[in-house]
Amino acid sequence: MNVPELTEDENLGLYQRATENGAEWWRVSVADRPENYRLEHGVDDSNGTGSVDIDLVVDAENLRAKLKKWRREGFAIDTPDAADEAGAAKRVAFMPELQRVAALASAAKRHSQVEGAGAGETVRIGRVDVPCGVDNPLVPRINPAYLFSERFNDIVEDIVENRRVMLIGHTGAGKTSLIEQVAARSHHGVLRSNMNGQTTVGDFVGFWTVKGGETIWVDGVLPTAMREGLWLIVDEIDFAEPSILAALTAVLEPHGRLVLKEKGNEIVAPHPAFRLFATANAVGAMSQFRHLYQGANLMNEAFLDRWRVYMLDYLTPAEEADVLMRTLAPHMTRALATTLAAIAADCRAAFAREDLSSAFSTRRLLDWAELMLRTGDPERAAGPAIYAKVSPEDAALIRGIVRHHIAPAA
The missing domain is CATH 3.40.50.300 (P-loop containing nucleotide triphosphate hydrolases)
Known part of the structure; x- marks a missing residue:
């Protein structure tokens, strides 16, 4: 896809796409240095709230590459045409009409299910x-x-x-x-x-x-x-x-x-x-x-x-903590489950960044937690449950993540 020469009017603004977890966005603005641009990234949750988790400055050439990548990934710049009042009215009217007909379709489906019960x-x-x-x-x-x-x-x-x-x-x-x-x-x-x-x-x-x-x-x-x-x-x-x-x-x-x-x-x-x-x-x-x-x-x-x-993405840390507690009840506590879920989330983030070459499944997390409850030692339990299944480089990185969350015993 050809990207035109950068101008403030055409390329500055908010680029968004919908995800299962909320609206993911990149904001492009002018940086302090000439011909440089500030890029901010974040994900808004279902309540429309979120925070900036990436904040960097790039030059014009790097921004062109980013714009191509965002278009491939489905991001679109938010450029509402305030002058198009008729178009705006149609957009506003669409959702209420959709909700009305969706409610009718749902009611008809429930009625059909009752008749076929x-x-x-x-x-x-x-x-x-x-x-x-x-x-x-x-x-x-x-x-x-x-x-x-x-x-x-x-x-x-x-x-x-x-x-x-x-x-x-x-x-x-x-x-x-x-x-x-x-x-x-x-x-x-x-x-x-x-x-x-x-x-x-x-x-x-x-x-x-x-x-x-x-x-x-x-x-x-x-x-x-x-x-x-x-x-x-x-x-x-x-x-x-x-x-x-x-x-x-x-x-x-x-x-x-x-x-x-x-x-x-x-x-x-x-x-x-x-x-x-x-x-x-x-x-x-x-x-x-x-x-x-x-x-x-x-x-x-x-x-x-x-x-x-x-x-399908991995479970959220809160959901995974619930699974740990339900699977390993009554011995798995909320505090332990929350820490273990956070370790798994950090390992998956490292995998997405390609710092780790192996994924971290819920199955692996449960196996590690079960062995940990038996041994009373996270590092000892991680040997057969995690480290022996991955490369030495991956094991070293995961060990660092574990130690970031779990202090050694006194």
């Missing part, structure tokens, strides 16, 4: 009633300490509506566990297919084999899930082979059918309970982190447009 049992997850399946060995175990955040409600509603849901985010952000815990509470069996570079289209769709002198067809995970009404999670779909993605494309529509060409063009129709999910680390809004996930493939917009794509 006799069709089967449901379970309340968040603020959504999810139809229950039939217990079978593939139903995941319920994690009673799992925290269903308010931001998960739209995802759960999409599951009920049989949308194709893709969850993107860093390793350990809880993408797969969210789907599994919804399935656990609603008694739906789950199949997982990990695109680890060794998964073939035969594993995924099916293949012919010889057994007892007879040639038989063996269904892969996709037709198995479709026939039996299971939930299929395609983990790390950005590592999948093109032939697997081609097979998936046929069933991405809510009632899409699979054609088994190798089996005489047999058509597999989806069971009503069948659901299809995918997880990815470096797709769409996460593409900027592709270099952290070597081997991840590009995915075109036509493929992504067939999914509802949600970006």
